Amino acid sequence: MEAFDYVIVGAGSAGSVLASRLSEDPGTTVALLEAGPRDWHPFIHIPAGFIKTFKNRRINWCYDMEPSEGTAGRRVFAPRGKTLGGSSSINGHIYNRGQRMDFDNWAQRGNRGWGYADVLPYFRRMERRLGGDDTFRGRDGAMEVSDIPWRHPLCDAFIEGAVQHGIPRNPDYNGTTQEGVNYAQRTIGNGRRVSAATAFLKPAMKRPNLRVITHAHATGLILEGKRALGVRYAMGGRGGPAREVRARREVILSGGTYNSPQLLQLSGIGPASLIGDLGIPVVHELAGVGENLRDHYAPRFTARVKNIATINERARGWRLGLEVADWVFRRKGILGLSPTLVYCFWRSDPGIADCDMQMTFTPASYKEGVQGQLEDEPGMTVAPWQQRPESVGWVRARSADPFAAPIIQPNYLAEAEDQRVLLAGMRLARKLIHSAPLAPYLAYEAYPGADVQTDDEFLAVARERGTTTFHPAGTCRMGPASDPAAVVDDQLSVHGMEGLRVIDASIMPMMISANLNASALMIGEKGADLLRGRPAPDAAVLPR
Template identity: 70%
Template sequence: MDRFDYVIVGAGSAGCVLTSRLSEDPNTSVCVLEAGPSDWHPYIHLPAGFIKTFHMKSINWAYQQEPGPWTGGRSIYAPRGKTLGGSSSINGHIYNRGQRMDFDTWAQMGNRGWGYADVLPYFRRLEKRIGEGEETYRGRDGNLIVTTMNWRDPLCEAFMEGAVSLGIPRNPDYNGKTQEGVSYCQRTINNGLRVSGATAFLKPAMKRPNVHVRTHAHATEIIFEGKRAVGVRYMKGGRGGHPVEVRANKEVILSGGSYNSPQLLQLSGIGSPDLLQQHGIAVRHALPVGEGLQDHYAPRTVARVKDIKTINELRRGFSLWIEALKWATQRKGLLSLSPTMVYCFWHSGESAESSDLQLTFTPASYKEGVQGQLEDEPGMTVASWQQRPESRGYVRIRSSDPFAPPIIQTNYLDAELDRRVIVGGMKLARRLLKSAPLSPYYAYEDFPGPNVNSDDEFLAAATERGTTTFHPGCTCRMGPADSTWAVVDDQLRVHGLEGLRVIDASVMPRMISANLNASTMMIADRASDLIRGKAPMEAARIPEAAVA
């Protein structure tokens, strides 16, 4: 039985950053358990390979959500990374931090040290920003390379001109002073290759002798002595493999993500007593583990395109060979792109004090409104979603079998506010696609279609075809011990237990106005200082006028 100072379960975005930071001390040993394989597959590193990794079960947990009352009885696909780098190895490459008020709200909920001024230094420490950005907000010396899309497409340009015509300004840096506006996407792609948590943080750390990474290691249970976590049991090779134990001299850290971290806690006897007893698991400690799941839900408005080629055509036949040659020789062209190219942040109505809508534009369209399978006809797509949903669901074990996928119920659109905002987003998406600058290329609206006009009709369309944006969070929420909903404290230690932390997107107490990868890395970076007992980085001095 091997012993290490820290055992980290999950080599995703958080686990990679933690491993890098904790192993800076040569006297500290770190063991990382990853259920999936190494990130060797070429589709991981080819940006356009996102389309392929989306369904590759060898590197993807490929979960399915439970049908909800506002998803038309559909079970929505929920991919999550299962390889070194986790979801940062299969995601859409987007780098998006969120708004200042997101993190200030975390602090207002009783989480000391998690306000925007507190976390901004960690965002800056992580990144190496190539491109525009004020030094107050952007980092230049970190491991995570962040670039702006450099492929100029006439449809993207026309879309942004259309946004400006509707009063939405261009914003050179939505991760800077303010998020509102429209711009090309910032992404974790450099020289035509994906920059994942593994390539940016884990691989450099693996050169150190005190880092031990074990792949194909499916964690099955946390080992306790009394109330203290002292190790992890896992199956080497997955189901049918052989059991192994590793011990932690200092701490066990769960970084499996918003589905897998609560699942492992529940399998280890931490959670709702009723749920655990239902599956024959002895209750070690009662906590609301898995409750509070939030995600962004997006209907995608699709228009047919005329008089110009879209990605739908460029990815076929001779055109694809040309694009492949561009990538092979120059690391440029279609294969070097993220699936989303333009971001737009705006208001669903006049009463919203800050942008509550996030919209994305792609000069492509997908079958049945689902990313991952391009259509044959030329098309363009605007996905629109509410940034701060009120609806909450849950993640619960299906059985005591650690290889059974968890029950994932997101309860999309359960809150009336969410339904109202999603309708506002679809209406704005239609206005953007029908704006004058896009008119030379706009043929007609394919979905939801010109016959959809009332709020009820828009809502029905959202119910019929909306999907996840792959941003699950909030299932092991951070908060004070006297709150009924919190699982970890503001040091990310599990309430009522010792030697155990959760460090990933599951600790977010409330959904942020953004994709989650950037903030998950920030959480891990700040947590690394908490674990090591280091003084936190000095809070940022932010101009009063800033509303990022």
């Protein structure tokens, strides 16, 4: 059996950073197992290829969540990256860290070293950004964060409408404050996607001490009592040859919010009753494994547009030919864009300390009920969501079969507070669509339409048509031993186990006010320092 110092499961956002940082030390050997293939697919690297990777089972786990009251009995589709770079290879490119208070809340819950002043140096270390304040922004990291080099009159009008509503224009929502409206910041460089794989993993793959094994589906942990010794995996997935790899120091799970808890449960670590029902011997009872699932959930407003062309028409026929040429020869045009272009952060109530609603705008629209397909007529879309939902769901292994998709119950909108904030967001979305600056372009609101007026009607729309915004977190939550639902401690070690850590978005104790890629990368950065026993960088000195 092959042996390495560290064995990492999952080459996603966090796992790629981790493998890259750990292998910087030539005396340390690292194996990185990834269930998916290399990120060879050309649509991964073309930003607008997002639409094409959305349901591609070769590079996407394509999960379906369980029905619930909050989704009017529907199953909501849950894409997840299954390739080098993980979800950062199929995501919407938006770079958003969240608010100072998000991380201060993590620290407040007993997680030393995870307050904003502590994690900001890691955000800065990994980032390459032009512009903004040096206190907040990194200059020479591997992850390029760029502005959108493209302007559209509908985006400008949406921003102006928000400003007229009292929402300030914010030049940097990753700076002093998130609140405000502006064009988005993206992980796109020279018109191509910058993923955790292209930024961190690929440059490290030439090192002889890093072995990246693709098509390696981890099926369970090799344990001796409560110590993790290695990982079992199947080459090529179901039916493929079974292999094992041993970890001299530690095993690290970076399989993401759905798969990391599933692998723990399949290995006998988790709620005893669930593991018993699966017919698996309980190795270590840990009630929180798979619990505390949090996610962002958004309904969309679409409007028909007049007097101007939108992305919908430019993405068809001969016009698409021109766009393809523009991207191939100049790395410009709509193929180099992220799916959402403008971000707006605002409060559901003036008394709320920091904005609790996020809203995206794009001069394009998707066919209703058919995710990922642009409409034929000119259209624009606004999607509001609550930033810090209180509803919690869970992830459970469906059976002892490691190739079966886990059961995912998100419980969207279960809490009254989530309904309240989402309603405020939907009402704001409608106001902004009907703002004076957008009036010359607005033909009519196509969905949900003028008939929808009361709170009950808005909530029914949210339940019937809302979708995930792809930010599941929290199923291996970080917390002190006194927290009965904590899975890892603030060193990211699994409580009660030895030689086993979880390092990915699943460790987030609470949902942050952001899209999650930036923070998953940060968790990989900090996780690497914890494993290497390096002293934490000096905490940032933040303006009061």
